[in-house]
Amino acid sequence: MFTGLLVYVDDVILVGSSLLEFQMVKDSLHSAFGIKDLGVLKYFLGLEVAHSTSGISLCQRKYCLDLLQEIGTLGSKPVSTPLDPALKLTLDQGKPCEDVMGYRRLVGRLLYLTHTRPDISFATQQLSQFMSQPTDMHYTAALRVLKYLKASPGLGLFFPRNTPLTLQGYSDADWAGCLDTRRSISGYCFYLGNSLISWKAKKKVTVSRSSSEAEYRALAYATCELQWLLYLLKDLRISCLKTPVLFCDSQSALHIAVNPVFHERTKHLEIDCHVVREKLQAGVVKLVPIPTALQVADIFTKPLQPRIF
Structure with missing residues:
Protein backbone atom coordinates (compact mmCIF):
# COMPACT_ATOMS: atom_id res chain seq x y z
CA MET A 1 0.00 0.00 0.00
CA PHE A 2 1.31 3.43 -0.96
CA THR A 3 0.00 6.97 -0.43
CA GLY A 4 1.60 10.15 -1.69
CA LEU A 5 0.81 13.84 -1.12
CA LEU A 6 1.51 16.61 -3.61
CA VAL A 7 1.41 19.95 -1.79
CA TYR A 8 1.41 23.39 -3.43
CA VAL A 9 0.85 26.18 -0.88
CA ASP A 10 -2.64 25.28 0.43
CA ASP A 11 -3.63 22.80 -2.31
CA VAL A 12 -3.08 19.08 -1.78
CA ILE A 13 -3.45 16.10 -4.12
CA LEU A 14 -3.63 12.58 -2.74
CA VAL A 15 -2.43 9.65 -4.83
CA GLY A 16 -2.13 6.02 -3.85
CA SER A 17 -3.57 2.54 -3.88
CA SER A 18 -6.02 2.56 -0.94
CA LEU A 19 -9.20 4.62 -0.57
CA LEU A 20 -9.31 3.67 3.11
CA GLU A 21 -5.85 5.17 3.59
CA PHE A 22 -7.04 8.29 1.73
CA GLN A 23 -9.88 8.75 4.20
CA MET A 24 -7.56 8.35 7.18
CA VAL A 25 -5.17 10.97 5.79
CA LYS A 26 -8.03 13.39 5.03
CA ASP A 27 -9.49 12.94 8.50
CA SER A 28 -6.09 13.62 10.04
CA LEU A 29 -5.56 16.76 7.94
CA HIS A 30 -9.07 18.01 8.62
CA SER A 31 -8.65 17.66 12.38
CA ALA A 32 -5.44 19.69 12.23
CA PHE A 33 -6.19 22.31 9.55
CA GLY A 34 -9.87 22.13 8.61
CA ILE A 35 -9.53 21.14 4.95
CA LYS A 36 -12.17 21.05 2.20
CA ASP A 37 -12.50 17.82 0.19
CA LEU A 38 -13.12 18.59 -3.50
CA GLY A 39 -13.47 14.94 -4.51
CA VAL A 40 -11.86 13.30 -7.53
CA LEU A 41 -9.16 15.48 -9.11
CA LYS A 42 -10.49 17.47 -12.06
CA TYR A 43 -8.57 20.76 -12.07
CA PHE A 44 -5.28 21.78 -10.45
CA LEU A 45 -3.14 24.86 -11.17
CA GLY A 46 -4.36 25.13 -14.75
CA LEU A 47 -4.14 21.38 -15.37
CA GLU A 48 -7.39 19.72 -16.42
CA VAL A 49 -7.76 16.04 -15.50
CA ALA A 50 -10.30 13.73 -17.15
CA HIS A 51 -10.93 10.16 -15.98
CA SER A 52 -12.35 7.30 -18.05
CA THR A 53 -12.35 3.52 -18.03
CA SER A 54 -9.49 3.53 -20.55
CA GLY A 55 -7.20 5.97 -18.72
CA ILE A 56 -6.48 9.48 -17.51
CA SER A 57 -5.90 12.50 -19.73
CA LEU A 58 -4.18 15.77 -18.83
CA CYS A 59 -4.48 19.02 -20.74
CA GLN A 60 -4.42 22.79 -20.23
CA ARG A 61 -7.25 23.74 -22.58
CA LYS A 62 -8.66 26.65 -20.55
CA TYR A 63 -5.18 27.97 -19.83
CA CYS A 64 -4.35 27.80 -23.53
CA LEU A 65 -7.58 29.49 -24.66
CA ASP A 66 -7.14 32.24 -22.06
CA LEU A 67 -3.62 32.84 -23.39
CA LEU A 68 -4.84 33.02 -26.99
CA GLN A 69 -7.57 35.48 -26.03
CA GLU A 70 -5.23 37.64 -23.97
CA ILE A 71 -2.68 37.97 -26.79
CA GLY A 72 -5.40 38.43 -29.42
CA THR A 73 -4.71 35.35 -31.55
CA LEU A 74 -7.94 33.46 -30.81
CA GLY A 75 -9.23 34.23 -34.30
CA SER A 76 -5.93 33.67 -36.13
CA LYS A 77 -5.40 31.08 -38.84
CA PRO A 78 -3.82 27.89 -37.43
CA VAL A 79 -0.43 26.61 -38.62
CA SER A 80 0.83 23.02 -38.67
CA THR A 81 4.14 23.43 -36.75
CA PRO A 82 5.25 25.62 -33.81
CA LEU A 83 8.30 26.97 -35.65
CA ASP A 84 8.97 27.70 -39.30
CA PRO A 85 11.43 24.98 -40.44
CA ALA A 86 13.08 27.47 -42.80
CA LEU A 87 13.77 30.01 -40.04
CA LYS A 88 16.81 29.88 -37.75
CA LEU A 89 16.49 32.27 -34.81
CA THR A 90 19.57 34.33 -33.89
CA LEU A 91 20.33 37.13 -31.43
CA ASP A 92 20.71 40.05 -33.85
CA GLN A 93 17.99 39.40 -36.44
CA GLY A 94 15.24 42.00 -36.72
CA LYS A 95 14.55 45.23 -34.82
CA PRO A 96 14.42 45.51 -31.01
CA CYS A 97 11.08 44.40 -29.62
CA GLU A 98 8.86 47.30 -28.50
CA ASP A 99 7.25 45.27 -25.69
CA VAL A 100 10.08 43.40 -23.96
CA MET A 101 8.05 42.61 -20.83
CA GLY A 102 5.19 41.33 -22.98
CA TYR A 103 7.57 38.98 -24.77
CA ARG A 104 8.92 37.67 -21.46
CA ARG A 105 5.42 37.10 -20.08
CA LEU A 106 4.38 35.28 -23.25
CA VAL A 107 7.39 32.95 -23.24
CA GLY A 108 6.93 32.32 -19.52
CA ARG A 109 3.33 31.25 -20.08
CA LEU A 110 4.38 29.04 -22.97
CA LEU A 111 6.95 27.39 -20.70
CA TYR A 112 4.20 26.52 -18.23
CA LEU A 113 2.13 25.10 -21.08
CA THR A 114 4.89 22.59 -21.87
CA HIS A 115 3.80 20.60 -18.81
CA THR A 116 1.19 18.95 -21.04
CA ARG A 117 2.42 20.04 -24.49
CA PRO A 118 5.81 18.45 -25.23
CA ASP A 119 5.27 19.35 -28.89
CA ILE A 120 6.15 23.00 -28.15
CA SER A 121 9.15 22.24 -25.91
CA PHE A 122 11.76 22.94 -28.59
CA ALA A 123 10.02 26.14 -29.67
CA THR A 124 9.91 27.51 -26.12
CA GLN A 125 13.54 26.49 -25.56
CA GLN A 126 14.52 28.53 -28.60
CA LEU A 127 12.40 31.55 -27.65
CA SER A 128 13.63 31.60 -24.05
CA GLN A 129 17.20 32.28 -25.23
CA PHE A 130 16.27 35.84 -26.20
CA MET A 131 14.64 37.07 -22.97
CA SER A 132 17.21 39.82 -22.39
CA GLN A 133 17.05 41.44 -25.84
CA PRO A 134 14.14 40.12 -27.91
CA THR A 135 13.49 41.43 -31.41
CA ASP A 136 10.36 41.70 -33.55
CA MET A 137 11.42 38.48 -35.31
CA HIS A 138 11.48 36.62 -32.00
CA TYR A 139 8.05 37.99 -31.08
CA THR A 140 6.67 36.93 -34.47
CA ALA A 141 8.06 33.43 -33.88
CA ALA A 142 6.33 33.36 -30.48
CA LEU A 143 3.05 34.36 -32.10
CA ARG A 144 3.45 31.46 -34.54
CA VAL A 145 3.52 29.08 -31.55
CA LEU A 146 0.15 30.53 -30.50
CA LYS A 147 -1.22 30.00 -34.00
CA TYR A 148 -0.08 26.39 -33.78
CA LEU A 149 -1.83 26.00 -30.41
CA LYS A 150 -5.00 27.48 -31.93
CA ALA A 151 -5.38 24.30 -34.03
CA SER A 152 -5.67 22.04 -30.96
CA PRO A 153 -5.90 23.89 -27.62
CA GLY A 154 -7.18 20.77 -25.84
CA LEU A 155 -4.33 18.49 -26.89
CA GLY A 156 -2.49 16.93 -23.97
CA LEU A 157 -1.17 13.73 -22.43
CA PHE A 158 -2.96 10.40 -22.06
CA PHE A 159 -2.09 7.73 -19.53
CA PRO A 160 -3.80 4.40 -20.32
CA ARG A 161 -4.78 2.24 -17.36
CA ASN A 162 -3.60 -0.98 -18.97
Whole structure:
Protein backbone atom coordinates (compact mmCIF):
# COMPACT_ATOMS: atom_id res chain seq x y z
CA MET A 1 0.00 0.00 0.00
CA PHE A 2 1.31 3.43 -0.96
CA THR A 3 0.00 6.97 -0.43
CA GLY A 4 1.60 10.15 -1.69
CA LEU A 5 0.81 13.84 -1.12
CA LEU A 6 1.51 16.61 -3.61
CA VAL A 7 1.41 19.95 -1.79
CA TYR A 8 1.41 23.39 -3.43
CA VAL A 9 0.85 26.18 -0.88
CA ASP A 10 -2.64 25.28 0.43
CA ASP A 11 -3.63 22.80 -2.31
CA VAL A 12 -3.08 19.08 -1.78
CA ILE A 13 -3.45 16.10 -4.12
CA LEU A 14 -3.63 12.58 -2.74
CA VAL A 15 -2.43 9.65 -4.83
CA GLY A 16 -2.13 6.02 -3.85
CA SER A 17 -3.57 2.54 -3.88
CA SER A 18 -6.02 2.56 -0.94
CA LEU A 19 -9.20 4.62 -0.57
CA LEU A 20 -9.31 3.67 3.11
CA GLU A 21 -5.85 5.17 3.59
CA PHE A 22 -7.04 8.29 1.73
CA GLN A 23 -9.88 8.75 4.20
CA MET A 24 -7.56 8.35 7.18
CA VAL A 25 -5.17 10.97 5.79
CA LYS A 26 -8.03 13.39 5.03
CA ASP A 27 -9.49 12.94 8.50
CA SER A 28 -6.09 13.62 10.04
CA LEU A 29 -5.56 16.76 7.94
CA HIS A 30 -9.07 18.01 8.62
CA SER A 31 -8.65 17.66 12.38
CA ALA A 32 -5.44 19.69 12.23
CA PHE A 33 -6.19 22.31 9.55
CA GLY A 34 -9.87 22.13 8.61
CA ILE A 35 -9.53 21.14 4.95
CA LYS A 36 -12.17 21.05 2.20
CA ASP A 37 -12.50 17.82 0.19
CA LEU A 38 -13.12 18.59 -3.50
CA GLY A 39 -13.47 14.94 -4.51
CA VAL A 40 -11.86 13.30 -7.53
CA LEU A 41 -9.16 15.48 -9.11
CA LYS A 42 -10.49 17.47 -12.06
CA TYR A 43 -8.57 20.76 -12.07
CA PHE A 44 -5.28 21.78 -10.45
CA LEU A 45 -3.14 24.86 -11.17
CA GLY A 46 -4.36 25.13 -14.75
CA LEU A 47 -4.14 21.38 -15.37
CA GLU A 48 -7.39 19.72 -16.42
CA VAL A 49 -7.76 16.04 -15.50
CA ALA A 50 -10.30 13.73 -17.15
CA HIS A 51 -10.93 10.16 -15.98
CA SER A 52 -12.35 7.30 -18.05
CA THR A 53 -12.35 3.52 -18.03
CA SER A 54 -9.49 3.53 -20.55
CA GLY A 55 -7.20 5.97 -18.72
CA ILE A 56 -6.48 9.48 -17.51
CA SER A 57 -5.90 12.50 -19.73
CA LEU A 58 -4.18 15.77 -18.83
CA CYS A 59 -4.48 19.02 -20.74
CA GLN A 60 -4.42 22.79 -20.23
CA ARG A 61 -7.25 23.74 -22.58
CA LYS A 62 -8.66 26.65 -20.55
CA TYR A 63 -5.18 27.97 -19.83
CA CYS A 64 -4.35 27.80 -23.53
CA LEU A 65 -7.58 29.49 -24.66
CA ASP A 66 -7.14 32.24 -22.06
CA LEU A 67 -3.62 32.84 -23.39
CA LEU A 68 -4.84 33.02 -26.99
CA GLN A 69 -7.57 35.48 -26.03
CA GLU A 70 -5.23 37.64 -23.97
CA ILE A 71 -2.68 37.97 -26.79
CA GLY A 72 -5.40 38.43 -29.42
CA THR A 73 -4.71 35.35 -31.55
CA LEU A 74 -7.94 33.46 -30.81
CA GLY A 75 -9.23 34.23 -34.30
CA SER A 76 -5.93 33.67 -36.13
CA LYS A 77 -5.40 31.08 -38.84
CA PRO A 78 -3.82 27.89 -37.43
CA VAL A 79 -0.43 26.61 -38.62
CA SER A 80 0.83 23.02 -38.67
CA THR A 81 4.14 23.43 -36.75
CA PRO A 82 5.25 25.62 -33.81
CA LEU A 83 8.30 26.97 -35.65
CA ASP A 84 8.97 27.70 -39.30
CA PRO A 85 11.43 24.98 -40.44
CA ALA A 86 13.08 27.47 -42.80
CA LEU A 87 13.77 30.01 -40.04
CA LYS A 88 16.81 29.88 -37.75
CA LEU A 89 16.49 32.27 -34.81
CA THR A 90 19.57 34.33 -33.89
CA LEU A 91 20.33 37.13 -31.43
CA ASP A 92 20.71 40.05 -33.85
CA GLN A 93 17.99 39.40 -36.44
CA GLY A 94 15.24 42.00 -36.72
CA LYS A 95 14.55 45.23 -34.82
CA PRO A 96 14.42 45.51 -31.01
CA CYS A 97 11.08 44.40 -29.62
CA GLU A 98 8.86 47.30 -28.50
CA ASP A 99 7.25 45.27 -25.69
CA VAL A 100 10.08 43.40 -23.96
CA MET A 101 8.05 42.61 -20.83
CA GLY A 102 5.19 41.33 -22.98
CA TYR A 103 7.57 38.98 -24.77
CA ARG A 104 8.92 37.67 -21.46
CA ARG A 105 5.42 37.10 -20.08
CA LEU A 106 4.38 35.28 -23.25
CA VAL A 107 7.39 32.95 -23.24
CA GLY A 108 6.93 32.32 -19.52
CA ARG A 109 3.33 31.25 -20.08
CA LEU A 110 4.38 29.04 -22.97
CA LEU A 111 6.95 27.39 -20.70
CA TYR A 112 4.20 26.52 -18.23
CA LEU A 113 2.13 25.10 -21.08
CA THR A 114 4.89 22.59 -21.87
CA HIS A 115 3.80 20.60 -18.81
CA THR A 116 1.19 18.95 -21.04
CA ARG A 117 2.42 20.04 -24.49
CA PRO A 118 5.81 18.45 -25.23
CA ASP A 119 5.27 19.35 -28.89
CA ILE A 120 6.15 23.00 -28.15
CA SER A 121 9.15 22.24 -25.91
CA PHE A 122 11.76 22.94 -28.59
CA ALA A 123 10.02 26.14 -29.67
CA THR A 124 9.91 27.51 -26.12
CA GLN A 125 13.54 26.49 -25.56
CA GLN A 126 14.52 28.53 -28.60
CA LEU A 127 12.40 31.55 -27.65
CA SER A 128 13.63 31.60 -24.05
CA GLN A 129 17.20 32.28 -25.23
CA PHE A 130 16.27 35.84 -26.20
CA MET A 131 14.64 37.07 -22.97
CA SER A 132 17.21 39.82 -22.39
CA GLN A 133 17.05 41.44 -25.84
CA PRO A 134 14.14 40.12 -27.91
CA THR A 135 13.49 41.43 -31.41
CA ASP A 136 10.36 41.70 -33.55
CA MET A 137 11.42 38.48 -35.31
CA HIS A 138 11.48 36.62 -32.00
CA TYR A 139 8.05 37.99 -31.08
CA THR A 140 6.67 36.93 -34.47
CA ALA A 141 8.06 33.43 -33.88
CA ALA A 142 6.33 33.36 -30.48
CA LEU A 143 3.05 34.36 -32.10
CA ARG A 144 3.45 31.46 -34.54
CA VAL A 145 3.52 29.08 -31.55
CA LEU A 146 0.15 30.53 -30.50
CA LYS A 147 -1.22 30.00 -34.00
CA TYR A 148 -0.08 26.39 -33.78
CA LEU A 149 -1.83 26.00 -30.41
CA LYS A 150 -5.00 27.48 -31.93
CA ALA A 151 -5.38 24.30 -34.03
CA SER A 152 -5.67 22.04 -30.96
CA PRO A 153 -5.90 23.89 -27.62
CA GLY A 154 -7.18 20.77 -25.84
CA LEU A 155 -4.33 18.49 -26.89
CA GLY A 156 -2.49 16.93 -23.97
CA LEU A 157 -1.17 13.73 -22.43
CA PHE A 158 -2.96 10.40 -22.06
CA PHE A 159 -2.09 7.73 -19.53
CA PRO A 160 -3.80 4.40 -20.32
CA ARG A 161 -4.78 2.24 -17.36
CA ASN A 162 -3.60 -0.98 -18.97
CA THR A 163 -0.02 -0.48 -20.09
CA PRO A 164 3.11 -2.62 -19.63
CA LEU A 165 5.50 -1.44 -16.91
CA THR A 166 8.48 -1.03 -19.22
CA LEU A 167 10.66 2.06 -19.45
CA GLN A 168 12.04 3.20 -22.79
CA GLY A 169 13.59 6.43 -23.93
CA TYR A 170 14.83 8.26 -27.03
CA SER A 171 17.94 10.43 -27.19
CA ASP A 172 18.97 12.78 -29.99
CA ALA A 173 21.14 15.82 -30.69
CA ASP A 174 21.41 18.52 -33.35
CA TRP A 175 25.13 19.23 -33.71
CA ALA A 176 26.02 22.97 -33.60
CA GLY A 177 22.32 23.77 -33.83
CA CYS A 178 22.70 27.21 -32.20
CA LEU A 179 23.98 29.66 -34.82
CA ASP A 180 25.10 32.21 -32.22
CA THR A 181 27.26 29.91 -30.06
CA ARG A 182 27.58 26.79 -32.29
CA ARG A 183 26.50 24.70 -29.31
CA SER A 184 24.44 21.60 -29.91
CA ILE A 185 20.80 21.07 -28.97
CA SER A 186 20.01 17.84 -27.18
CA GLY A 187 16.65 16.25 -26.54
CA TYR A 188 15.23 13.18 -24.88
CA CYS A 189 11.90 11.67 -23.93
CA PHE A 190 10.87 8.67 -21.86
CA TYR A 191 7.82 6.43 -21.91
CA LEU A 192 6.48 4.23 -19.13
CA GLY A 193 4.70 1.67 -21.25
CA ASN A 194 2.68 3.80 -23.68
CA SER A 195 2.66 6.88 -21.45
CA LEU A 196 5.01 9.81 -22.06
CA ILE A 197 6.34 10.79 -18.62
CA SER A 198 9.50 12.86 -19.18
CA TRP A 199 10.99 15.02 -21.94
CA LYS A 200 13.43 17.87 -22.42
CA ALA A 201 14.98 20.13 -25.07
CA LYS A 202 18.22 21.78 -23.94
CA LYS A 203 21.19 23.64 -25.39
CA LYS A 204 24.54 22.20 -24.33
CA VAL A 205 26.81 24.22 -22.05
CA THR A 206 29.90 23.45 -24.17
CA VAL A 207 30.72 23.25 -27.86
CA SER A 208 31.03 19.73 -29.29
CA ARG A 209 33.84 19.12 -31.77
CA SER A 210 31.93 16.46 -33.72
CA SER A 211 28.44 15.08 -34.20
CA SER A 212 29.58 11.90 -32.43
CA GLU A 213 30.50 13.91 -29.34
CA ALA A 214 27.19 15.80 -29.46
CA GLU A 215 25.19 12.57 -29.67
CA TYR A 216 27.23 10.94 -26.90
CA ARG A 217 26.71 13.94 -24.61
CA ALA A 218 22.97 13.74 -25.34
CA LEU A 219 23.11 10.07 -24.35
CA ALA A 220 24.77 11.02 -21.08
CA TYR A 221 21.99 13.52 -20.27
CA ALA A 222 19.34 10.94 -21.12
CA THR A 223 21.09 8.24 -19.06
CA CYS A 224 21.14 10.47 -15.98
CA GLU A 225 17.43 11.17 -16.43
CA LEU A 226 16.80 7.44 -16.79
CA GLN A 227 18.62 6.72 -13.55
CA TRP A 228 16.55 9.38 -11.75
CA LEU A 229 13.33 7.89 -13.13
CA LEU A 230 14.36 4.47 -11.84
CA TYR A 231 14.95 5.96 -8.38
CA LEU A 232 11.54 7.64 -8.53
CA LEU A 233 9.77 4.46 -9.60
CA LYS A 234 11.49 2.61 -6.76
CA ASP A 235 10.19 5.20 -4.28
CA LEU A 236 6.72 4.71 -5.74
CA ARG A 237 7.17 0.94 -5.35
CA ILE A 238 6.95 0.29 -9.09
CA SER A 239 9.23 -2.32 -10.64
CA CYS A 240 10.01 -2.38 -14.37
CA LEU A 241 9.39 -5.74 -16.01
CA LYS A 242 12.42 -5.45 -18.30
CA THR A 243 15.72 -3.60 -18.50
CA PRO A 244 15.04 -0.02 -19.65
CA VAL A 245 15.86 0.63 -23.30
CA LEU A 246 17.41 3.82 -24.69
CA PHE A 247 17.13 4.38 -28.44
CA CYS A 248 19.76 6.39 -30.34
CA ASP A 249 20.15 7.00 -34.09
CA SER A 250 23.94 7.58 -33.95
CA GLN A 251 26.02 4.44 -34.52
CA SER A 252 29.23 6.22 -33.50
CA ALA A 253 27.74 7.27 -30.14
CA LEU A 254 26.65 3.68 -29.51
CA HIS A 255 30.18 2.44 -30.34
CA ILE A 256 31.69 4.97 -27.93
CA ALA A 257 29.37 3.74 -25.17
CA VAL A 258 30.63 0.20 -25.69
CA ASN A 259 34.29 1.17 -26.14
CA PRO A 260 35.34 4.73 -25.14
CA VAL A 261 38.78 4.26 -26.73
CA PHE A 262 37.53 5.46 -30.09
CA HIS A 263 40.48 7.41 -31.50
CA GLU A 264 40.02 11.11 -32.30
CA ARG A 265 36.32 11.18 -31.49
CA THR A 266 36.62 10.65 -27.75
CA LYS A 267 39.85 12.29 -26.55
CA HIS A 268 38.03 15.59 -25.94
CA LEU A 269 35.18 14.06 -23.93
CA GLU A 270 34.97 14.72 -20.20
CA ILE A 271 34.97 11.77 -17.84
CA ASP A 272 31.41 12.41 -16.68
CA CYS A 273 30.11 11.68 -20.18
CA HIS A 274 31.15 8.06 -19.74
CA VAL A 275 28.30 7.56 -17.26
CA VAL A 276 26.61 5.96 -20.28
CA ARG A 277 29.18 3.17 -20.45
CA GLU A 278 29.09 2.71 -16.67
CA LYS A 279 25.30 2.23 -16.62
CA LEU A 280 25.49 0.02 -19.70
CA GLN A 281 28.00 -2.30 -18.06
CA ALA A 282 25.95 -2.35 -14.84
CA GLY A 283 22.90 -3.54 -16.76
CA VAL A 284 20.87 -0.46 -15.84
CA VAL A 285 20.14 0.37 -19.47
CA LYS A 286 20.19 -1.31 -22.86
CA LEU A 287 21.23 0.79 -25.87
CA VAL A 288 19.47 0.11 -29.15
CA PRO A 289 20.04 1.73 -32.57
CA ILE A 290 17.05 3.24 -34.32
CA PRO A 291 16.58 4.78 -37.80
CA THR A 292 16.45 8.56 -37.85
CA ALA A 293 12.97 8.40 -39.39
CA LEU A 294 11.72 6.70 -36.20
CA GLN A 295 13.65 8.92 -33.76
CA VAL A 296 10.91 10.41 -31.55
CA ALA A 297 13.33 12.76 -29.77
CA ASP A 298 14.06 14.54 -33.07
CA ILE A 299 11.12 16.84 -32.28
CA PHE A 300 13.06 18.24 -29.29
CA THR A 301 16.22 19.21 -31.22
CA LYS A 302 15.19 21.08 -34.36
CA PRO A 303 12.20 22.55 -36.25
CA LEU A 304 10.74 19.85 -38.48
CA GLN A 305 8.74 19.84 -41.69
CA PRO A 306 4.98 19.36 -41.13
CA ARG A 307 4.88 15.76 -42.41
CA ILE A 308 7.75 14.65 -40.17
CA PHE A 309 6.46 16.71 -37.21
